[in-house]
Amino acid sequence: MSRRQAVRGWLQKLTGFGLTSLLLAEGQAAFGRIKTVVIDPGHGGDDGGATEGRVFEKHLNFDVSRRLEIQLQRRGYRTILTRTRDEFISLSQRSNVANKVRDSVFVSIHFNSARRTSAYGIETFYYSYDGYQLASRVHSAVCRKLRPEDRGVKKGSYSVLRHTKTPAILVEGGFLTNSKERERCLQPWYRQALAESIAVGIDVYAGDAANGRL
Numbered sequence: 001m002s003r004r005q006a007v008r009g010w011l012q013k014l015t016g017f018g019l020t021s022l023l024l025a026e027g028q029a030a031f032g033r034i035k036t037v038v039i040d041p042g043h044g045g046d047d048g049g050a051t052e053g054r055v056f057e058k059h060l061n062f063d064v065s066r067r068l069e070i071q072l073q074r075r076g077y078r079t080i081l082t083r084t085r086d087e088f089i090s091l092s093q094r095s096n097v098a099n100k101v102r103d104s105v106f107v108s109i110h111f112n113s114a115r116r117t118s119a120y121g122i123e124t125f126y127y128s129y130d131g132y133q134l135a136s137r138v139h140s141a142v143c144r145k146l147r148p149e150d151r152g153v154k155k156g157s158y159s160v161l162r163h164t165k166t167p168a169i170l171v172e173g174g175f176l177t178n179s180k181e182r183e184r185c186l187q188p189w190y191r192q193a194l195a196e197s198i199a200v201g202i203d204v205y206a207g208d209a210a211n212g213r214l
């Protein structure tokens with residue numbers, strides 16, 4: 001090996017190492033290890049959300065949120081609920097809670113409604129790039145488990161997504177305006193499966209974030 005080759009090899013090693021450690025450092029700075037999940041049960045209090053007969057979206061959102069909380073705690077995450085009872089919380093208050101927590105992600109739980117009662121299925125919204133990374137993992141875990149009509153991962157300009165600085169998503173767990181899907185949403189097994197699969201998706205995201213795979 002000539003002296004020039006030796007120097008080149010040494011330089012490659014050095015720059016290769018330099019790049020790797022730089023990327024790792026960036027990954028860690030941007031994502032770190034997700035320790036906390038801020039769960040946001042949509043609506044509450046006077047704001048019932050989508051309402052069909054005696055079915056109030058706010059109650060279903062809260063039920064799924066509590067189930068999700070249990071699933072996440074079992075996996076070792078700290079959880080914070082933006083509301084712990086049936087009360088009105090403004091959208092900015094919800095984002096403010098999330099923005100105060102380091103190393104966290106934000107998951108808003110909703111059920112859908114549409115004027116066209118034939119509309120059904122599950123869709124997951126994001127706003128930022130980090131939100132998209134989280135949304136795609138959660139959405140695919142949910143679709144694997146529940147095999148719903150897959151309405152996809154979509155960019156949505158929701159206030160809670162725009163104003164939350166941490167990776168933030170909004171899950172629409174089914175249409176209450178569709179009689180068949182409403183029946184499903186009212187079944188505890190469905191809400192349990194929804195919560196479990198959301199937790200799986202969050203866990204996949206956290207693992208990928210920690211390992212620089214985003």
Ligand SMILES: [Zn+2]
Pocket residue numbers: 042043049050057110111112
């Ligand atoms: Zn809603």
